[in-house]
Amino acid sequence: KAGVTQTPRYLIKTRGQQVTLSCSPISGHRSVSWYQQTPGQGLQFLFEYFSETQRNKGNFPGRFSGRQFSNSRSEMNVSTLELGDSALYLCASSSQGATQYFGPGTRLLVL
């Protein structure tokens, strides 16, 4: 099976812009979770989607949003980008109740 894929792999944006990141889960996996990784805060949970519904949400401002499509692919959006949003954004997928498998991540740099 193909692993979790994320696009784009690298992204450079400027403050105030918005960005959309995409994640395609492993075939058959219906749960998709998103994480932000920064040197200062480490790995932090953003949200989880299961069957197109947000099932869990972390402590991030409303500028961070996501959605899941009927084919389980997921997108996350960050509006009004801030310098502090520069991070590695990781997506993970799992079949219900199982281990999360991560994608390669999207490195976002906000200038």
Next chain:
Amino acid sequence: AQKVTQAQTEISVVEKEDVTLDCVYETRDTTYYLFWYKQPPSGELVFLIRRNSFDEQNEISGRYSWNFQKSTSSFNFTITASQVVDSAVYFCALSEAKGGTSYGKLTFGQGTILTVHP
């Protein structure tokens, strides 16, 4: 609230040495899962092992072994006969488990940087 602590920030060993990575966790949940992930320089998190809270049996898988002790809330991970390719950041993580399922929210420790020298 859940919390995971990895007290060791960095560990440096010489190839073939055994190395143990420490992990201590806090949770109010009675059922939960514990994980170890490895993050090489490429950035992708690689799953290594998983343990649920109601099974304290410790196992060995190849060069990896783990010691889960519920009484001390610890979940330590050992690499036997370390190799240069083991150099990476290792993360311990915790998730709640309701009804036997693991919801997709992992709480991670800060990570331990392991460097294995030839």
